[in-house]
Amino acid sequence: DAGVIQSPRHEVTEMGQEVTLRCKPISGHNSLFWYRQTMMRGLELLIYFNNNVPIDDSGMPEDRFSAKMPNASFSTLKIQPSEPRDSAVYFCASSSPPGGGEQYFGPGTRLTVT
Amino acid sequence: AQSVAQPEDQVNVAEGNPLTVKCTYSVSGNPYLFWYVQYPNRGLQFLLKYITGDNLVKGSYGFEAEFNKSQTSFHLKKPSALVSDSALYFCAASGGYNKLIFGAGTRLAVHP
Numbered sequence A: 001d002a003g004v005i006q007s008p009r010h011e012v013t014e015m016g017q018e019v020t021l022r023c024k025p026i027s028g029h030n031s032l033f034w035y036r037q038t039m040m041r042g043l044e045l046l047i048y049f050n051n052n053v054p055i056d057d058s059g060m061p062e063d064r065f066s067a068k069m070p071n072a073s074f075s076t077l078k079i080q081p082s083e084p085r086d087s088a089v090y091f092c093a094s095s096s097p098p099g100g101g102e103q104y105f106g107p108g109t110r111l112t113v114t
Numbered sequence B: 001a002q003s004v005a006q007p008e009d010q011v012n013v014a015e016g017n018p019l020t021v022k023c024t025y026s027v028s029g030n031p032y033l034f035w036y037v038q039y040p041n042r043g044l045q046f047l048l049k050y051i052t053g054d055n056l057v058k059g060s061y062g063f064e065a066e067f068n069k070s071q072t073s074f075h076l077k078k079p080s081a082l083v084s085d086s087a088l089y090f091c092a093a094s095g096g097y098n099k100l101i102f103g104a105g106t107r108l109a110v111h112p
Helices: none
Strands: A005-007 A010-013 A019-024 A031-038 A042-050 A053-056 A065-071 A074-079 A088-095 A109-113 B003-005 B010-014 B019-021 B024-026 B033-038 B044-050 B056-058 B064-068 B073-078 B087-094 B100-102 B106-111
Touching (some): A010 A019, A019 A109, B003 B100, B010 B019, B033 B073
Antiparallel strands (some): A019 A074, A031 A042, A088 A109, B087 B100
């Protein structure tokens, strides 16, 4: 398996622009997670899905952030409008068994908002 | 509130010496426990996990972790450190519904 795939790997955009990050989980995994990592705040869970249904979005910073999972093999994280403080590395991870399966992380998308 | 603590921001070890990266948890029930490693500009990689059974869990790259229920700890260990082990290490505990609660991370620096 190719592992969790994220695109783009790097994104540089101007403040106010819309940004869409994409994730393809490992085939057969039924849980998908979006994280954000910064030096100041460390690793933060933004939202996670189980069987394509959002379970907990309490980590989403504000209404400018939204996430979707239209099917088992694809998810997006959208920021509209983007702000410089959104600059971070965004990771997608997926896992399989219920109740504590290890998560497998993608390589991340490094977002820079100028 | 459920939490995972990694009390050391950084651990410095000489190559060839044993290393320990500490982790304690405060999670209800009998959580599953995990260690992950992150190399620069990479995603987190799974190292090992404890579910039940033997308190000493062996994982990738010669790492092992010791579960101690009475101390609610899950310390990561390696008998002989390598310079290539230098990375950021995260401890995590299951928080229900496949969710993981991560510690803040500990930077391991192995010096030649």
